[in-house]
Amino acid sequence: MRYLHICILIFCVWISTSAQNNSLSFYSKNTQDGLSNNWVRCVYQDARGFMWFGTASGLNRYDGVNFKHYPLNYANINAIITKDTEHMLICTDLGAYLYNIYNHEFSDFDIQADYPILSVAKDNNGLLWFATSGGLVRYSEHDSVAQLYTYSEHNTSTISNNYCNTVIVDDAGTVWVGTKNGLNRFNASTNTFSR
Numbered sequence: 001m002r003y004l005h006i007c008i009l010i011f012c013v014w015i016s017t018s019a020q021n022n023s024l025s026f027y028s029k030n031t032q033d034g035l036s037n038n039w040v041r042c043v044y045q046d047a048r049g050f051m052w053f054g055t056a057s058g059l060n061r062y063d064g065v066n067f068k069h070y071p072l073n074y075a076n077i078n079a080i081i082t083k084d085t086e087h088m089l090i091c092t093d094l095g096a097y098l099y100n101i102y103n104h105e106f107s108d109f110d111i112q113a114d115y116p117i118l119s120v121a122k123d124n125n126g127l128l129w130f131a132t133s134g135g136l137v138r139y140s141e142h143d144s145v146a147q148l149y150t151y152s153e154h155n156t157s158t159i160s161n162n163y164c165n166t167v168i169v170d171d172a173g174t175v176w177v178g179t180k181n182g183l184n185r186f187n188a189s190t191n192t193f194s195r
Contacts, residue, residue: 029062029067033067034060034066034067034069035053035055035060035067036055036057036058036060036067036069036071037055037056037057037058038055039055039056040053040054040055041054041055041056041076041077041078042054042077042078042079042080044080044081044088046082046088046101047082049064050062050063051063051064052080052088054076054077054078054079054080054090055076055077056076056077057069057071058070058071058072058077059072059077059080059090059099070099070104070106072090072092072097072106075092075093075094075116076092076093077090077091077092078091078092078093078116078117078118078119079091079117079118079119079120081120081121081122083098083122083128086100086101086102087099087100087101088101089109089120089128090106091117091118091119091120091130092116092117093116093117094116095108095109095110095111095117096108096109096110096111096117096120096130097109111128111130111137111139111146112137112139112146113130113132113134113135113137113146113148114134115132115133115134115135116132116133117130117131117132118131118132118133118164118165118166119131119164119165119166119167119168120167121167121168121169121175122169123169123173123175124169124173125173126140126141126142127139127140128140128141129167129169129175129177130167131164131165131166131167131177131178132164133162133163133164134148134150134162134163135148135149135150135151135159135162135164136148136149136150136159136164136167136177137149149193150162151179156195157190157192157193157194158192158193159177159179159184159193160179160181160182160184160193160195161179161180161181161182162179163179163180164177164178164179165178165179165180166178174186175188177193181195182195183195
């Protein structure tokens with residue numbers, strides 16, 4: 001009887017695993033396919049469906065068939081987002097740059113911070129948040145004002161470390177910052193952080 005139960009159990013497990021849809025397929029692209037560098041540091045898909053890859057050798061746009069390379073004289077590209085209908089924001093170890101999607105030109109975007117930019121997010125109020133190796137920068141394009149948030153060992157309402165790896169804004173509009181010392185949530189009403 002015990003043997004029968006084990007056989008039924010094995011049969012049920014086999015049926016359930018074989019019934020799953022194994023439709024996931026992966027393929028890789030590299031320099032032989034036109035990518036400028038195999039070290040891909042960030043990936044972004046724009047509203048038009050193009051895939052953008054930031055590498056150590058510049059920006060790459062992929063249309064599903066071919067790569068178009070936009071060489072930059074800047075350091076590693078760490079983050080890409082859409083800024084507005086005409087521009088993408090390209091964040092690097094040496095600062096931020098605007099890329100005009102229509103004329104394919106780059107221009108400087110000064111966030112008033114001299115640290116490598118590791119991540120970027122846009123909140124529901126249009127403010128840009130930059131995670132850098134020297135703190136978190138909140139930038140208002142309306143008045144071109146940047147505010148740098150840094151760690152203070154004497155104040156637990158500050159970010160937990162100046163090295164901010166990533167920043168995101170969730171569906172509720174809350175800003176989250178990942179640092180070397182953990183996750184932090186920004187409280188907009190008090191202009192403080194919870195660790």
